[in-house]
Amino acid sequence: MLSIENITHSIDAWLNGKFSPTVVLLLESVIVGLCVIGLFAVLGLVLVLMERKVSAYMQVRLGPNRVGPAGTLQTVADTLKLAMKEGLTPDGADKLLFNLAPFLVIVVAMMILAPVAFAKGIQIWDINIGVLYITAISSLSVVGVLMAGWASNNKYSLLGAMRSGAQIVSYELSAGMSVISIVVLTGSLRISDIITSQQDGWWLFKGHIPAMISFIIFIIAVTAETNRAPFDLAEAESELTAGFHTEYSGMRFALFFLAEYVNVFIVCAIAATLFLGGWMPLHIGHWAGFNRVMDYIPSSLWFMGKTFFLIFVIMWFRWTFPRLRIDQLLNLEWKYLLPMSMVNLLLMTVISIEGWHF
Amino acid sequence: MIEELGTTEQGDLVINLGPQHPSTHGVLHLVITLSGETIRKVEPHLGYIHRSIEKMCESLSYRQFIYVTSRMDYLSSHINNHGCALCVEKGLQIEIPERAKVIRVLMDELTRLASHQLWWGAMAMDVGALTPFFHAFRERESINDIMEETCGARLTMNYMVPGGVMADIHPNFQKKVKEFVRYFNTKIDEYDELVTDNIIFKSRMKGIGYLSPESAVSYGCTGPTARGSGVSCDIRKLYPYEVYGRVSFEEVIDGGGDCFARYNVRMQEMRQSVSIIEQLIDNIPEGEFQAKTKAVLKLPKGEFYSRVETARGEFGVYIISEGGTTPYRIKFRSPGFSNLSALDHMARGHKIGDLVAIMGTLDLVIPDIDR
Amino acid sequence: MAFLKKYISDVLGAARSLLKGMRLTGYYFTHHKEIITQQYPDNREEMKLPERFRGEVVMLHDARNEHACTGCTACELACPNGTIKIITKFETTPEGKKKKALDTFIYHLELCTMCNLCIEACPTDAIKMAQNFEHSVYDRSKLTKKLNNPGSKIREGVE
Amino acid sequence: MNKEELKARLEEMLPSPSFEEGAEWTTVLLDKGVWEGFAREMRSAETLEFDYLFCVTAVDWRTHFTMVYHLTSTTRRHMLVVKVRLDHDEPVIRTVSDIWRTAEFHEREAFDLFGVVFTGHPDLRRLFMTDEWQGWPLRKDYEDPVNMIKL
Secondary structure (H helix, E strand, C coil): CCCHHHHHHHHHHHHHHHCCHHHHHHHHHHHHHHHHHHHHHHHHHHHHHHHHHHHHHHCCCCCCCCCCHHHCCHHHHHHHHHHHCCCCCCCCCCHHHHHHHHHHHHHHHHHHCCCCEEECCEECCCCCCHHHHHHHHHCCHHHHHHHHHHHCCCHHHHHHHHHHHHHHHHHHHHHHHHHHHHHHHHCCCCHHHHHHCCCCCCHHHHCHHHHHHHHHHHHHHHHHHCCCCCCCCCCCHHHHCCHHHCCCCHHHHHHHHHHHHHHHHHHHHHHHHHHCCCCCCCCCCCCHHHHHHHHCCCHHHHHHHHHHHHHHHHHHHHCCCCCCCHHHHHHHHHHHHHHHHHHHHHHHHHHHHHCCCC | CCCCCCECCCCCEEEEECCCCCCCCCCCEEEEEEECCEEEEEEEECCCCCCCHHHHHCCCCCCCHHHHHCCCCHHHHHHHHHHHHHHHHHHHCCCCCHHHHHHHHHHHHHHHHHHHHHHHHHHHHHCCCCHHHHHHHHHHHHHHHHHHHHHCCCCCCCCEECCEECCCCCCCHHHHHHHHHHHHHHHHHHHHHHHHCCHHHHHHHCCCCCCCHHHHHHCCCCHHHHHCCCCCCCHHHHCCCCCCCCCCCCCCCCCCCCHHHHHHHHHHHHHHHHHHHHHHHCCCCCCCCECCCCCCCCCCCEEEEEEEECCCCEEEEEEEECCCCCCCEEEEECHHHHHHHCHHHHHCCCEHHHHHHHHHHHCCCHHHHHC | CHHHHHHHHHHHHHHHHHHHHHHHHHHHHHCHHHCCCCCHHHHCCCCCCCCCCCCEEEECCCCCCEECCCCCCHHHHHCCCCCEEEEEEEEECCCCCEEEEEEEEEEEHHHCCCCCHHHHHCCCCCEEEECCCCCCCCCHHHHEEECCCCCCEECCCCC | CCHHHHHHHHHHHCCCCEEECCCCCCEEEECCCCHHHHHHHHHHCCCCCCCEEEEEEEEECCCEEEEEEEEECCCCCCEEEEEEEEECCCCEEECCCCCCCCHHHHHHHHHHHHCCEEECCCCCCCCCCCCCCCCCCCCCCCCCCCCCCCC
16 A cells, blocks of 8 residues: 655655765755645645635625636635735834744744654654644744734734634643643643554543543634634734734735644644644544544545544634623633533543543 | 823823724714723724715705705615604695505615624624624625615615605515514524623623613713613604504613623514514505605695614704705704714723623614714 | 643644635535636527616607607706716607607716616606617727617607 | 603792694703703602603704704603703713713714713713814714715
């Protein structure tokens, strides 16, 4: 069976035969970098189109349908338009920070991609503290948002950035708690270990009710962390026009836009990895026949399927719910999600120690 | 003078909300003073769409000036025209045919429904839910189609003329309205499912923007804004005009005084409007649709005032006639103007997000305020 | 304990209300026949506007290039915006009498609000509202129209 | 309270009221000196309770101005129209915005469009027109060659 794993291995072998190990490492880094940028571009195009189509169908509309077959080239056209627009820097803005912010946001998004396993054997960096790395880096994106809001010299931007800061910092907590509950079960921070431990069933099903609760809490928390509705207070277009990116135009605006969608992809990929087994096919205990059939579906498809399903759920939230108010948002975190995830973590620890999980 | 923008002496932030802002529904300009996210003061700056309609009307004849009033509260243009036509008829002392009365009331209620539907969508959009807007427009579209068929236009109909209505109803009118009522009755429950029952929406609305009955009266609030504070002020019920005295409907009053009460009043009013339409649609009497009037209308010397209930509240037309073919002075008492004056009182101490929600429940139409 | 019970029932009630909304949007997501979008320029062929729709004022001419306008300026007086300007001329009838007749019917579409008052005022039903609503032009002066056809004259018997 | 009772009650309150006949609602003409005290009494007097001021406007009669106040009571449902005559060269009247809050905006409107000055008004500025606007648009002698189109 042709799998992506074999391709990467043959490339690696071919390079090793030709060059010295240092050059190979450099070359591979370049290839990986190009792949990530390519992935970003493709993800941006696909996810924006997906969002527009999903919203259109929920709103009894057709959505983009003029550019290309069934509107598939709409986002390409939009990107071209944005690329040709003038990138304005407002008078009175801190020019360095203002221009740096979108790049910072996108670089953070790129860095989180490193330990994500896209398919069997496709992982940029299988670091032994993968989960810790992800939680640590993802909290950096708030710096970019704060920078953009502050440097714009606009009150709406400033308000949006401050909201975003308060929001991301609080929701990190319950997202982290949910991640720890899975770490407690697996006993390892390495992404590949977490995936392997779900060989005979996903943690969502194996870990009883606590796993489901922490899955739900994780989804809510990451929706808030990526500033998506109903937690899109940092942008809140009916209150703050566009929040922290009010003053951005052209390609720099596009970078913020891209970063939002890539972040959604990443958090959904992490949720899929931790709770739904990543690239691991759906295996049920010892049903050998069933498991073998499931194995025939390529691992990359499993991973993408799970991730895109979660992305769809997050989009579904966005096009159904009204926005929360800032104090309600913080109430939800500190009064509901955090206590719940703490109790949940305790339960999970008991389950793990007693070995009650399947 | 517009304040020195920036911060106040106490270090509060001064923000211009509008005139170009997604949630001011037009060109309303609010200068808000913020302490953190909490509102200290809201000050409306009006006039971005002031056309001085009152001055314009002084040079238009009694047939001509009615069409201008469609451009004030464009969402209840029928009802505005109705108020003007009533005032002219009062001056001319003519009785309009029974058929015209029923048609007028039917059109008013359809307009009220369309206006409330748009408000519902825009209100949900203000608190961040974008989908209801499109669902509301779907139903509004059917009303617009009905209007288009009978009146010839979708928004600014100019269908009410002194003496009755401009044309008889279209042969398909009754059938289409009945179809619409049947369709809408299934959809209004979806409105509740999607927005009203939603826990986020409820918590955004409850206890926000409290307006006591005393201040509602003192600020001159009318319509759903005042009825949401428990003040009975429905002109249709208190001073019935046309056939409102004969149809049975309830004046919806909710004593809550907060945003949710105002929201609830409008939602229930939609149901009441549907019930009025259901009562009248099969009982349109035969006969003329327009009373005989002279080609050139001249009002006797005197003052005439008529009040009607638009979707936003009490609309008053005050004509002072010197006996000529044009009014000497005309004053439109628009509901939005008085309702807006209570905004500062309601919004103080709340967050920016709440201000947007309060503005949503006031259902402001800016041309109605600026005239 | 009662506190905990309330806490849990609050959370469950909230979740139920949210799921109810999601069920509705999910329904519309899967039921594409509910879509109401009209593909406007593509459906021009089958799109039919009601006959009362007010798009622009036109003057009716019959096959012999005759209209019913007597040039009485009732429409000009009825118009609130000065949209209509009527230029009259004097014609000599076969009997040798001088008679007022229409020379040019100027219609400023850019000023018109489609209020229908001119049509109501017209005593001979010479003008009516047409259903055309696509008025965009690149030159504003094209919106000033002459409604009577060149060489047209008044129909016999219309007073 | 019906029209006659209201009239009788007003005759008690005012020394020599002059009523305007033939109007739909009871219309009383007042001197601007007594206006404020009368307004306060009308708002609070037990049998009157005119708590709802639904229309405030000014009329330019070329020789003088008239302020017209339309009042009603939400509890007793009787109507009263109060007219106050103002001098054309110096239209000044006492504000009632502290009695009926709605008057604050309506009086600003009257100031903006007619130039009627309300003493004691908390915030008497232009409302619709820009701050630097010259003239009072709704006065009969107002001319604006740019913005007014004569047909």
